[in-house]
Amino acid sequence: MNRAALNLTSIREQFPGRIDVVAETGSTNADLLARHAAGEDIRGAVLLAEHQSAGRGRNGRSWSAPPRSQIALSIGVGADGVPPESWGWLPLLTGTALVDAVTATTGIEAAVKWPNDVLVETGKLAGILAEVAAPDPVIVVGLGLNVTLTADEAPDARATSLQMLGAAQLDRDALTAAILRELTARIEKWQTTPGPDPGLVEDYRRRSSTLGSQVRAIMPGDREITGTAVDVDSLGRLRIDTGTGVVTVSAGDITHLRPAD
Structure with missing residues (x-):
């Protein structure tokens, strides 16, 4: 399949900023974390890779896809002044921004699965991973969006892509710029609003498949904890009504979140 390379000039025309594109790397998250460890201020830095050979998900799960079939990017986010108890909202707002960008650009209606996936029905369209660049208040947020991945190429039978869903718009430059616009706007509100922004919370609830x-x-x-997912709390944790009470779980508490059936 002939897949066009990302055009950095085109992306920067649509979203000016500190953006770099590499042909291949192990993990864009790991690269930004390494740059931070070497002394670089990575706040606002964006790194895109045409191919990740060691992409990571939660709990160390690996993910791979053919070159140029995804949008794989990471961004450095300054959490200075944001209380650590609010950091759990960062993957949630990233998922919300990703859903909005995909819908606006392609017309595909996606939803966020708590805590870090973007789905269309039961198919996984994108994954999100946030990692703290300790000991500093800097967080690296990475995402992988399947664009032209085919069913034969998918590393997991549950994966889907914009092409598999019949999206007419598969321009990765336009998609990347739209994602960065939506994401940075939501990050700025997260950075400047004391506590969870009520608008963000409501946006997340409306876009949640969970x-x-x-x-x-x-x-x-x-x-196991089984029940009805009733809400997210002020820290971004999931509240599950078990029938005998409501249990609150954080993303770090769980190994998997599955449908009860």
């Missing part, structure tokens, strides 16, 4: 559904939260040691 809230209102029956879920099974699998914890370390194969312990």
Whole structure:
């Protein structure tokens, strides 16, 4: 399949900023974290890769896709002045921004699955990973969006892509710029609003595929919590009504979140 390379000039015309594109790397998140460790201020820096050979998800899960079939990017986010208890909202606002950018650019209606996936029905369209550049208040947020991935190329049968969904617009330059516009606007509100921004919370609830559904939260040691996902709290944690009470779980508490059936 002939897949066009990203055009950095075109992306910068649509979204001016500190943007770099590399042909191949292990992980854009790992690269930005390494740049931070070497003394660079990565706040606002964006790194895109045409191919990730060691892309990562939550709990160290690996992910790979053919070159130029995804948008794989990471951005450095300054959390100076943002209380650590609000940091859990960063993956959620990233998912919300990604859904909005995809819908505006392609017309595909996606939804966010708590805490870090973007779905269309049951197909995984994108994943998100946020990592703290400790000890500093800097967070690297990475995302991988499947654009022209085919069913034969998908590393997981549950994966889908914009092409597989029939999207007419598959211009990765336009998609990248739209994602960065939506994401940076939401990050700026997160950075300047004390506590969770009410507008962000409501946007997330409207775009959530998790809230209102029956879920099974699998914890370390194969312990399970089953019930109805009723809400997210002020820290971005998921509240599950088990029928005998409401249990609150954070993204760090769980190994998997599955449909209850």
